[in-house]
Structure formats: C-alpha cells, structure tokens
Amino acid sequence: MKITRLRLLGFKSFVEPTELVIEPGLTGVVGPNGCGKSNLLEALRWVMGETSHKSMRAAAMDDVIFSGTNSRPARNSAEVTIFLDNHERKAPAEFNDSDQVEITRRIEREAGSAYRINSREARARDIKILFEDAATGARSPALVRQGQIGEIVNAKPEQRRRILEDAAGIAGLHSRRHEAELR
Numbered sequence: 001m002k003i004t005r006l007r008l009l010g011f012k013s014f015v016e017p018t019e020l021v022i023e024p025g026l027t028g029v030v031g032p033n034g035c036g037k038s039n040l041l042e043a044l045r046w047v048m049g050e051t052s053h054k055s056m057r058a059a060a061m062d063d064v065i066f067s068g069t070n071s072r073p074a075r076n077s078a079e080v081t082i083f084l085d086n087h088e089r090k091a092p093a094e095f096n097d098s099d100q101v102e103i104t105r106r107i108e109r110e111a112g113s114a115y116r117i118n119s120r121e122a123r124a125r126d127i128k129i130l131f132e133d134a135a136t137g138a139r140s141p142a143l144v145r146q147g148q149i150g151e152i153v154n155a156k157p158e159q160r161r162r163i164l165e166d167a168a169g170i171a172g173l174h175s176r177r178h179e180a181e182l183r
C-alpha cells in the first residue's frame, strides 16, 4: 500500500498543521540541520505503531508533543495521520469498501495515545497487523534508522530471523496465531 499523504499537528517541531503530499516515485527530504527531517520520519514510524519512546529520541512518549519555544506555548496533544492508497485492496478485508485507508494516532499529555482507522477507534494491535500484512510498519526493514545496518550485521540469528520474517510479510501471521492462542 502506498502512502499518499502525511499530516502532522503538534508533533515535535511541527506545531503548525502540516500536510505533505507524497507523489509516486522517489521522495527526498532536504533542509538545513534541525529543520525537522528526522522528526518527519519519526512521525511516520509513530503513526505506524512505534512503542519505544527511545527510538523517537524522546525521554518519554509525551515528549513527541510540541514542547514550546520562547515565542510559542507548548501544546497538550499531538496528532499524526497517514493516508494509504487502497485502490488495489491490499488492506485487511474490513477496509475493502474504501479506496483510501486513513490512520490517525493522537496523544494527550499524561493520558497516552489512541488510534483511529477511517475515523473508527482502533486498537494498537489492529494497526500492527495492518502494517505487518503490508510488510511495512514502525519496525519494518523498509524504514532504516541511522546505525541500523550495523545492528543487522551484528544481530543474533534469532533477531535476524525476525527481520527477515518482517521483510517477507509473514510477521502478521505470527501475531494472529498468538492472538488465537490467547483466546
């Protein structure tokens, strides 16, 4: 599934509502140091279900909320939305009545975060399975963090197998089996 748009509101340095259209083909993000390039990629990982604040370069998850500057007060919430093209009906069956899947994650200070898929409340697990089936997501090998190449080279066989399973798109099957076993 292709990401067609990314919308940010109050996420890290993106205090102004910001919407990016992602055209087909290769997209480059350029700009001076500190302008928010890495924040953008973190927003992408966050809305795809990232659970580790450390990998968001944050001391706590609330720190992804705009923390204010000399001239602007801090915000109390942050929201990121991604739009996925579902013309090819690659989303899980329950979303196959729509050409677009819209996923939102919103965090309120001291109250944690919640997800919506096409405006309906969703569980973190729904988001996880959706992206695992699409062989992408917050921990996907398609999103390569700085330093990660070295980590893969040095990974233990068990960790490396997980990376390969994610790449092959079968991680979603493991999550479903785990869920079935819990019932």
Ligand code: ATP
Residues within 6 Å of the ligand: 011, 012, 013, 031, 032, 033, 034, 035, 036, 037, 038, 039, 040, 063, 064, 065, 066, 067, 068
């Ligand atoms: P470089 O080229 O050096 O890698 P970059 O474009 O990747 O830079 P980022 O790391 O994305 O830049 O952005 C860093 C900026 O984001 C810093 O100015 C930092 O103060 C700001 N920032 C990070 N978290 C927050 C937050 N919660 N609230 C406000 N600003 C934040």
Ligand code: MG
Residues within 6 Å of the ligand: 037, 038, 039
């Ligand atoms: Mg950077």
